[in-house]
Amino acid sequence: xxxxxxxxxxxxxxxxxxxxxxxxxxxxxxxxxxxxxxxxxxxxxxxxxxxxxxxxxxxxxxxxxxxxxxxxxxxxxxxxxxxxxxxxxxxxxxxxxxxxxxxxxxxxxxxxxxxxxxxxxxxxxxxxxxxxxxxxxxxxxxxxxxxxxxxxxxxxxx
Numbered sequence: 001x002x003x004x005x006x007x008x009x010x011x012x013x014x015x016x017x018x019x020x021x022x023x024x025x026x027x028x029x030x031x032x033x034x035x036x037x038x039x040x041x042x043x044x045x046x047x048x049x050x051x052x053x054x055x056x057x058x059x060x061x062x063x064x065x066x067x068x069x070x071x072x073x074x075x076x077x078x079x080x081x082x083x084x085x086x087x088x089x090x091x092x093x094x095x096x097x098x099x100x101x102x103x104x105x106x107x108x109x110x111x112x113x114x115x116x117x118x119x120x121x122x123x124x125x126x127x128x129x130x131x132x133x134x135x136x137x138x139x140x141x142x143x144x145x146x147x148x149x150x151x152x153x154x155x156x157x158x
Contacts, residue, residue: 035139038086039113039129042104043157045089046115046127048072049082049102053117063100063117065091087113099124111136114154128154 052070057063064070067077076082082089089104092114101124104113110133118124129140130153140155147156 032139032142035110035135036142038106039111039139039157041084042087042089042106042113043127045074045084045087046102046104046113047158049089050115050117050125050127053100053102057117057119063091067091106132106136109133111139113157126150126156127158129157130154 049067049070049072052072053063056070066079067074067082068079074082076084080091086107087104088107089102092101092103100117102115104115106112110131112130112132114128114130116124116126116128128151129136129143131137131140143155143157146152146154150156
């Protein structure tokens with residue numbers, strides 16, 4: 001008797017179709033997870049910068065006007081700007097202004113992460129996510145809802 005070996009074309013097409021459907025479902029979740037890890041890197045850096053800025057404020061009575069004044073070293077820092085592989089961080093309000101924040105702009109301009117400080121208002125001691133595109137909105141929304149007591153534009157991260 002004659003026996004067939006191997007797969008038919010229909011069976012191969014079904015397997016390829018199933019793999020395609022699984023990939024189309026998994027890819028958006030994968031890209032969101034990768035972007036969340038990039039945002040976590042920025043948040044870690046912002047926390048370190050905010051702590052260094054608090055120390056500087058307690059010692060000098062004002063906020064540092066450049067990254068060179070802070071007691072932290074980071075490659076890519078020059079004056080008020082710090083460049084990493086994925087982000088551009090800059091000092092937004094230096095000097096004696098009572099409120100201060102770092103702007104951490106994603107190089108793809110999908111979202112921006114802001115670190116807010118104020119010696120008088122603990123409400124400002126926050127890290128917030130500001131979406132710029134629908135993909136950024138999806139990322140920022142993944143950290144939780146907006147807090148209207150803080151802002152109607154930003155999503156609190158930490």
